[in-house]
Amino acid sequence: MAQVLKVYHYPTCSTCRSSNKALKEQGYELELHDIKVTPPSAEELSKLIPLSGLPIAKWFNVSGEVYRELGLKDKLSAMSDNEKIKLLSAHGMLIKRPIVISDSQVSVGFRAEEFSRMWYNS
Numbered sequence: 556m557a558q559v560l561k562v563y564h565y566p567t568c569s570t571c572r573s574s575n576k577a578l579k580e581q582g583y584e585l586e587l588h589d590i591k592v593t594p595p596s597a598e599e600l601s602k603l604i605p606l607s608g609l610p611i612a613k614w615f616n617v618s619g620e621v622y623r624e625l626g627l628k629d630k631l632s633a634m635s636d637n638e639k640i641k642l643l644s645a646h647g648m649l650i651k652r653p654i655v656i657s658d659s660q661v662s663v664g665f666r667a668e669e670f671s672r673m674w675y676n677s
Contacts, residue, residue, distance in 0.1 A: 557582050557668065560674075563590040563647075563654040571653045574662045577586040578655070579677050596645030603654065607661040611639050614651055614663055630672045 560578060562585050564571035575585055604611055612631065616622055619665060628651075631639065643650050650663045655674065662673050 557602050558585045558657065559584045559586055561586045561588065561656040563595060564590045565648070565652055568652060569651060571664045574653050574655070574670065577670070578674060583674070587621075590647040590650055590652055590654070592647070594644055594650060597640045597644040600644055601608050603656065603661050604640070606659075607663055609663060613641070614643060615639075616649055616651045619648055624638055625649075 560583050561579070562575065564575060564587060564654070566572075566589055578585060584596070592657060600614075601638075607614075615627065615631070617628070622628070625642075625646075627642075653663075653665060655662045655670075660673060662670060
């Protein structure tokens with residue numbers, strides 16, 4: 556039976572489509588969630604961020620429109636982690652995507668080398 560991965564993605568994002576295709580080719584089943592419609596809750600993010608091993612700043616889609624509109628480049632450093640998590644959970648498009656989640660690991664974004672190391676069967 557194929558392992559099921561929970562994936563927060565944006566359906567029209569080419570990077571998300573590429574990562575989903577690659578995961579399916581590796582035999583995974585995907586439980587897809589549109590990050591704009593149903594972003595992860597603050598509570599879920601509080602669990603996922605430490606599991607990813609990444610600093611919270613790496614979870615922000617810094618090239619996105621919402622990031623620029625909210626002027627976060629200058630504001631983020633002064634915010635607490637709780638404030639950052641609330642902001643991410645309120646604006647799914649602020650989150651770097653895709654987020655791929657298994658029982659034991661989480662990846663954010665689609666950097667080929669790291670992604671393949673984590674998710675591709677060896």
